[in-house]
Amino acid sequence: MSKTSQQNSAADAHGVSVIHSQPHGSGLQQVPQLVPVSPGGGGKAVPPSKQGKKNSFVDRNSDEYRQRRERNNMAVKKSRLKSKQKAQDTLQRVNQLKEENERLEAKIKLLTKELSVLKDLFLEHAHNLADTVQPVGTEASAADPDSKGQ
Structure with missing residues (x-):
């Protein structure tokens, strides 16, 4: 007898059959295998969390549905408010940075103008200082009669 003939299989509503193996004496636990019921296979695997939700009928008058919708609506409102607040904060920060800029x-213009004035004053002072100070060699020999140049 083959291994597959010893296994039990059951098909679910999604066209997938779960094969359960008989426990072995080795003590190792076997993992169930998912096998398509149709011979051609096909279809996407559906996670267990969404298997029950896909084909189940939703009673829109039930308390559970109303509570889920209310929680979802509150979460959407909270998310939108948070997004709006973030946009307002960003806009406020942009305006602050523009003002600071x-x-x-x-201030740069003022300091540039001040630097220009100070440069002009310095150059004028240096020019005046150069005009008042005569070269040492020419003034001393012409004004001093005791000099050795005679």
Whole structure:
């Protein structure tokens, strides 16, 4: 007798048959195998969590359905409010950064203007200082009668 003839099989509503094996003396537990009932196979495997929900009739007047819908509606409202709040926070931050940027650009202009004025003052002072100071060699020999150049 073959191994498959010793196994029991039962088909469920999804066209999948679960094969249950007889326990072996080795003490190892066997995992049930999913085998398509139709010979051509086909169809996608459906996770166990969605198997019962796919073809089951939903009673829209039941308390459980109403509670699930209410919880879902509250979750959707909460999600939308959170998204709206995040967008408002982002917009507020953008406006703050724009104001700070304008303030910093005005400060840059002011400091650039101040630097230009200070450069001009420095150059004017350096030019005046250069005009008042005569070269050491020419002034000393012409003004000093005791110099060795005579």
